Amino acid sequence: MSNKNQNQKVEEELKNQQHTDKNAQAAAESQEAEAQKAQEKGEEEKELTAEEKLEKELEEAQKVIDEQKDKYLRLSAEFDNFRKRTIKEKAELIKNGGEKAINAVLPVLDDLERALQNMQKAEDVKAIYDGVELIYQKFLKNLHQEGLEKMEPIGQDFDTDYHEAIALVPASSEDQKGKILDCVQTGYKLNEKVIRHAKVVVAQ
Template sequence: MSTNNHNEEEELKQNQAAAEQAETQAEETQNKEEANEELTSEQKLEKELEAANKTIEEQKDKYLRLSAEFDNYRKRTMKEKAELIKNGGEKAISAILPILDDMERALQNAQKSEDIQAVCEGIELISQKFQKVLAQEGLEKMEPVGEAFDTDFHEAVALVPAPSEEQKGKVLDCVQTGYKLNDKVIRHAKVVVAQ
């Protein structure tokens, strides 16, 4: 019986050893799987980091291009504005040149002519032509006499007693003509106002 016991003990020890060995192998397999999972999560993080870095580089490139494009636009518009300021009056000056030619001819003829009436008529025609060209360029002459006094358009140089009650606060006389260019006052009319 003792041999039997001894065999059973030995078998029990072998079973225990096999169980321990199986348990150790299971632990090692589990550790390997966890290590693989950690590598996989590390790889995922690396991939995400690479994707984020790629997106950052794309956005940075896009920003630099946009910034350069805006800088070019700003420089171009500044150049165009400077060009407009420099040559802005070219159209108006070109329109006035024929009138300047007429004035020169009128002066030459005025020195030779003895007919003052003809010289006056010639100067009047030149003046009308000049006013017509200025009107085409957007210049408008103000006619303030009889209008209500308005500080947006008029500058009072004198206040006089009103001849009648209905003329109070109205413009009686214009001392210096006012002008508007494209509906913007460029010179206020100097006027006499009734009090």
């Protein structure tokens, strides 16, 4: 075989080899592109799954918010009704608060009317006095049932929580100092609360 033919053969083999290399390279590039596309597709699917997960979480959060909002609105409405009812009851209590005390006094008022009628005819002062005394005791009893308590300060130690000194007189003995000698105006307590201090004369 001549050198020319050998060279031609070598050139053909080189060309074939180059062609094969190109085909292999093209195939590799094609595979790489497909792999890249598959990876991108997988990432897109992964991102879509994350979006769906986030959307689901948002839906659940919105559901909780709606439930809490509904509870708040119900509670707010209940409180508003309670507030209005309380205001109404308080107004009625203020308006009619003295009804019980007035009802307790009405029988005494009836007795006083009868006493006045009898006084016009009566000549016995002692009988009139006894009648008024009975009315007074009945009146005091009714008020006591409502929580009123009459103070009996004479002989007690002077106490500014219960007594108001309107006069000071010299004590006749050492033991009498600071004691109440006389009560000018009766003091009263209502359910243990002082509603009027007793006006008293105190020894000093």
